[in-house]
Amino acid sequence: MVAMPNPTLHDRFYNARNDPSVVVIEGFHPLKHAFRFGAELLEVVSPDPSALADLQSEYAPDIKTPFKDLAQPVSEELFDRLAPVRPPTGVMAIARRPVVDLAALLSNKAPVPVVLLENPRNLFNIGAAVRASAAAGAAGVVNTGNLDPWKPAALTSGVGLQFAIPVAQSESLPQCDRPLVAVDLGGETLPDFHIPDRALLAFGTERQGLSQELLEVADHRVSIPMENGVSSLNLATSVAVILYHWKLAQQP
Ligand SMILES: C[S@@+](CC[C@H](N)C(=O)[O-])C[C@H]1O[C@@H](n2cnc3c(N)ncnc32)[C@H](O)[C@@H]1O
Known part of the structure; x- marks a missing residue:
């Protein structure tokens, strides 16, 4: 049997972009959140680890594991x-x-909304909608259509x-008992x-x-009021407005 050579680091990053079991994280800030929320990191690379340490002490001093x-x-x-555009934060x-588990997410009985993005066409919008959803405390995000919300551009935004x-x-459109x-x-x-x-928004x-x-x-x-002449809000902005309308109504 002929032993397969170990793929090079370049090959591993290249292959990871098309491997549905892993994701590629480009930059310090997505890495910071990935780490905080328990991501299993398989590879971390940096051309300047001491600059990475400076970023960590400035923006994530709560994380005690030194990146x-x-x-x-x-x-x-x-x-x-390793990336089409070099991440400026150097990692x-x-x-x-x-x-x-989509079924478990939808059947969760907590009185918290789930965001449904119907066929969004822009990875940056998807990422920004996920960011607003996490910040406001939505139970999760469900995405329909052919864009993957875990692609590097969506992870970056x-x-x-x-x-x-x-x-x-x-x-x-997922079938569930949510309004x-x-x-x-x-x-x-x-x-x-x-x-x-438990709305599905x-x-x-x-x-x-x-x-x-x-x-x-x-x-x-439901619609968000706008001034005369304005056609619509950006998709992710409208997600933020609706979720914060819900969130602020929860305050005692
Ligand atoms: C850029 S808008 C789409 C505009 C599209 N021309 C239309 O007629 O709906 C993308 C999504 O953001 C949400 N959205 C944007 N502005 C909104 C508003 N003022 N009220 C309610 N939803 C809004 C809606 O879910 C909408 O489908």
Whole structure:
């Protein structure tokens, strides 16, 4: 039997981008959140571990494990070849992708909403929506369509908060017992609308908005008021507005 040669570091990062069992983390801030929320890190590389230590003492002094001890030092030249665009914070990692149980997320009885992104077309929007969802305390994010919310660009704009809450993929509108709230232009307006417990809050695609199929089965339809002449909010911004409307209503 011929022994297979060990893939080089470059090959491991290259292959990880197409391996559904792992994710590639580009930059310090997504790595910081990944670590805080328990990611299993398989590789960490940096061309300048002492600069990494400085970033950690400034932005994540709560993390006691020194990232510089986790990081394998690599040449600047190799580091530049590990990503299409070099992360300016000088660190990259490969982590195990968490397995998310979509059915368990949807059937969770806690009175907390789940965010549904219907076929979003922009990875940066997906990441920003995950970030808002984690910050506001949503139970999780379900994404339909063919973009993967764990791709490096989504992890970068989500600053790694995909590791903080369940982020799942669903082929289509998931069946569940949660009240379906269509967040859509033309619905009942905030602030009067009360978000029901365990809502599945559905947000539409950037250009067309929510599909007719989803609007037809929604239990409620809610819109965010805007000034005359403004067509709509950015997708992730609307996620943040709705979730904080819910969150602030929870305060005693
Ligand atoms: C950029 S908007 C889509 C605009 C699209 N032309 C439409 O007619 O819905 C993307 C998503 O953000 C949410 N959204 C943006 N602005 C909103 C608003 N003022 N009220 C409710 N939802 C909004 C909706 O879920 C919408 O599907």
